[in-house]
Amino acid sequence: xxxTTQPNSMESNEEEPVHLxxxxxxxxxxxxxxxxxxxxxxxxxxxIHGLTSNVNNRMxxxxxxxxxxxxxxILHRATLRDAAVYYCILRDLTAGTASKLTFGTGTRxxxxx
Amino acid sequence: xxxxxxxxxxxxxxxxxxxxxxxxxxxNHNSMYWYRQDPGMGLRLIYYSASEGTTDKGEVPNGYNxxxxxxxxxxxxxxxxxxxxxxVYFCASRLGTPPLHFGNGTRLTVT
Numbered sequence: 001x002x003x004t005t006q007p008n009s010m011e012s013n014e015e016e017p018v019h020l021x022x023x024x025x026x027x028x029x030x031x032x033x034x035x036x037x038x039x040x041x042x043x044x045x046x047x048i049h050g051l052t053s054n055v056n057n058r059m060x061x062x063x064x065x066x067x068x069x070x071x072x073x074i075l076h077r078a079t080l081r082d083a084a085v086y087y088c089i090l091r092d093l094t095a096g097t098a099s100k101l102t103f104g105t106g107t108r109x110x111x112x113x
Numbered sequence: 114x115x116x117x118x119x120x121x122x123x124x125x126x127x128x129x130x131x132x133x134x135x136x137x138x139x140x141n142h143n144s145m146y147w148y149r150q151d152p153g154m155g156l157r158l159i160y161y162s163a164s165e166g167t168t169d170k171g172e173v174p175n176g177y178n179x180x181x182x183x184x185x186x187x188x189x190x191x192x193x194x195x196x197x198x199x200x201v202y203f204c205a206s207r208l209g210t211p212p213l214h215f216g217n218g219t220r221l222t223v224t
Contacts, residue, residue, distance in 0.1 A: 034211060043117075043203050044156070046212030087155065091211075101146065101213060102172065105155035 004088045009108040012078045020073040020107055022088030027068050032091045035062065035073045037084040038106070044087065047073065083111045115139055119204050119216035126194045126223045134189040134219050136204030142214070144207050145187035147171075147179060149200040150218075156203065162187055194223045 005023040012018040024033065035047040048055055048062045050071075055062040061074040075082055087106040120135045136145065143164050148156040148171075158171030162181040176198060178190045187206075191198060199222050205215045 032211075036213070043205070043215030043217050044213075045215065049211045085155075101161075102158055103148070103156040 004090060004104055006086075006088055006104065006107045008105070009110065011110045011112065012075075014079060014111055014113050015077050018075040018078045018082070018109065018111075020075070020086050020088075020109065021070065022072070023070045024088070024090055025069045027090060028092065030092055033062065033064060033068075033071050034089045034091055034101075035060070036087045036089070036103075037082075038087070039081075039084045044103075047086070049091075078109075078111045080111050080113075083109055085109070117204055117206055117214050117216035119202075119219050121219060122217070123220045124222070126191075126221065128195060128223060130194050131190070131192050132194065133191075134202055134204075134221075135186070136188065136216060137186045138204075138206040138214070139185065140206065140208070140214065141184070142206035142208050143184075144209065145181065146205040146213070147177075147187070147189045148203045148205065149173065149198075150203060151200050159189065159202075194221075196223045199223045 032049055032051050034049040036044040037047050038044040048057055048060050050062045050064055063072045085106040085108050087103050117138045146161040147159040150156050157173045159173055159177050160171055160179040162168045165184045168179050180188050202219045203215050205213045207213045
């Protein structure tokens with residue numbers, strides 16, 4: 001399975017944009033890039049996913065490099081409620097419902113006033 | 114619409130005791146998963162079930178068994194609990210495409 005690499009932690013000021021990087025140099029052509037986040041004492045929640053093109057939703061934007069070897073989750077205006085661990089994971093489209101969805105250790109985002 | 118429900122929320126076991134963690138989802142999802150999360154660590158996949166009637170091992174299956182009782186329910190059993198199994202256990206489900214929906218976890222301590 002292709003692996004992802006993320007920084008252990010990042011800090012941001014409230015109401016400023018945050019760019020969370022993820023490297024996946026061994027990504028295959030059929031791997032989707034998924035982002036989840038885990039708030040304190042909760043289960044992870046879905047944030048966004050994409051294959052090749054940049055994606056936007058109400059929570060965040062996902063910027064995918066042209067060679068797909070890296071991606072960046074963008075929080076446009078961080079708030080204190082965005083303080084969480086952010087996970088970047090890959091899912092092989094061809095595996096269908098049998099795909100394992102393996103999580104790494106993620107990036108712990110701290111947001112300060 | 115409760116989503117993914119896990120019971121119990123907390124449990125303390127003595128070494129060698131057995132127990133079953135229950136998970137149920139009401140979203141008609143095909144796939145269900147069990148993960149464990151140790152303090153300060155990411156999630157590790159224990160077992161998953163791609164569809165009713167099938168189960169497969171994940172990264173850390175030793176010491177666990179699972180049952181996909183029906184489409185709604187996926188239980189995780191510890192036959193003889195060990196202190197190394199002290200963790201937070203998360204159940205998750207999905208239809209076949211994103212997103213993965215998680216429960217709020219079961220916090221298990223084995224003394």
